Amino acid sequence: LIDPYKDGGQKDPLHDNPLAQAEGSVWKKYxxxxxxQKSIMIDI
Amino acid sequence: xxxxxVGDALVPGRAGDIPAKFRRLLVPEKIEGVLCxxxxxxxxxxxxxxxxxxxxxxxxxxxxxxxxxxxxVVNIHNWKIGLCHGxxxxxxxxxxxxxxxxxxxxVDVLITGHTHKYSINVHEEKLxxxxxxxxxxxxxxxxxxxxxxxxxxxxxxxxxxxxxxxxASSGGEEMELKVQELKHSK
Numbered sequence: 488l489i490d491p492y493k494d495g496g497q498k499d500p501l502h503d504n505p506l507a508q509a510e511g512s513v514w515k516k517y518x519x520x521x522x523x524q525k526s527i528m529i530d531i
Numbered sequence: 532x533x534x535x536x537v538g539d540a541l542v543p544g545r546a547g548d549i550p551a552k553f554r555r556l557l558v559p560e561k562i563e564g565v566l567c568x569x570x571x572x573x574x575x576x577x578x579x580x581x582x583x584x585x586x587x588x589x590x591x592x593x594x595x596x597x598x599x600x601x602x603x604v605v606n607i608h609n610w611k612i613g614l615c616h617g618x619x620x621x622x623x624x625x626x627x628x629x630x631x632x633x634x635x636x637x638v639d640v641l642i643t644g645h646t647h648k649y650s651i652n653v654h655e656e657k658l659x660x661x662x663x664x665x666x667x668x669x670x671x672x673x674x675x676x677x678x679x680x681x682x683x684x685x686x687x688x689x690x691x692x693x694x695x696x697x698x699a700s701s702g703g704e705e706m707e708l709k710v711q712e713l714k715h716s717k
Contacts, residue, residue, distance in 0.1 A: 492686075500712035504693045505533050505682060506556040518561060 489517045532607060533561055535583065536681040538568030538616070538644035539664035540576045541594065546666035549579070550678050550697055552708055553665060559583045562682075566605065568644030568662065569616040570594050592616040592644070604636055607685050609717070613638035617645030617661070623672075624661065626654055633657050639717065640690070646670065649679040649694060651713055658690065658715050667697070678706075690715040 491505075491513045502509045509515065535557070542548060549557075562583045569592030571577050577597075581587045591599035593616065603614045613636035620628045624646040633641045640658045647670035649663035660681055664670070667678035677696050684691040692713040697706040 498712075500693065500710040501708065504695075504710050504712065505561060505684060506558075506693075506695070508556070522560070 489513060489520055491517045532563050532685045534564040534566060534607060534683045534685055535562050535580075536566045536568070536642050536660055536662040536683060537580065537665050538592070538662055539570045539647050539668060539670075540666045541570055541572045541664070541668035542576050542666060544572050544594065545668035546664075549576075549665055550667070550706065552697060552706065553678065553680065553695065556695065556708075557583055564588070564605075564607065566612065566614055566642055568592070568614065568642060569599065570644065588614060590614045590616050593618040602632075602636060604638060608687050610640060610685055610690070611638045612640045612642060615641070615643050617643035620645075624648070624650070626652060626659070629659055630654055630657070633659070646672070647676045648673075649677070649681070649696065651681075651692060651694065653715065660692070663696075688717045 503512050505514045507514050564586040565580045565584045567589040569590045572594050588603055588605050589599050590603050591601055605612045620632055642660045644661060647664040650661045652659040662681040663679035664676055665680045667676045669676055677698055679696040682693040694711040696709045698709050700707040
């Protein structure tokens with residue numbers, strides 16, 4: 488699981504902010520996983 | 532919890548629309564609340580922000596005709612957040628005048644607008660945020676306004692503040708997105 492709050496060293500806020508849409512952004516991956524989790528819960 | 536702080540759109544009076552680069556960033560699945568400093572100036576703008584989050588709080592700007600309160604206090608987690616357009620605070624944007632309003636509302640964070648200039652200040656351990664104008668609408672003080680808004684990531688005792696601005700690039704007329712990250716805790 489991805490935790491965007493974990494300090495992963497120096498991040499560039501332009502590419503790693505909650506609204507970032509760049510591939511590789513921790514926040515983007517975090518929200519994608521949240522969506523996936525929601526879908527799985529609905530399926531269950 | 533991600534909360535958008537935004538205001539002074541002044542569409543259609545002083546600006547055409549929210550910049551496309553900002554619209555692409557603002558998606559409803561991520562934003563859980565909107566704190567608006569007023570002067571949206573149109574129902575369409577209000578509906579746009581309501582489409583981002585149904586938890587929408589708006590105060591009355593000097594160009595707003597709707598039935599909005601002059602000030603509002605919103606509690607999110609352990610944070611007491613005050614909202615006011617800012618035209619009532621004289622001199623406009625003055626730190627001591629804002630501190631008086633902060634004491635009246637008894638808030639941890641005071642969010643105001645009106646100056647169309649983003650600012651983040653900590654004064655006597657209280658946080659003061661002005662998200663600027665999301666459209667870059669001109670103000671009574673200047674026509675050279677940088678479009679900006681603020682996103683707050685609110686946790687129990689910590690705040691992370693993201694400032695989004697569109698600045699003219701050195702090359703030409705293309706506007707470039709700049710993002711700053713700041714932290715504040717109780």
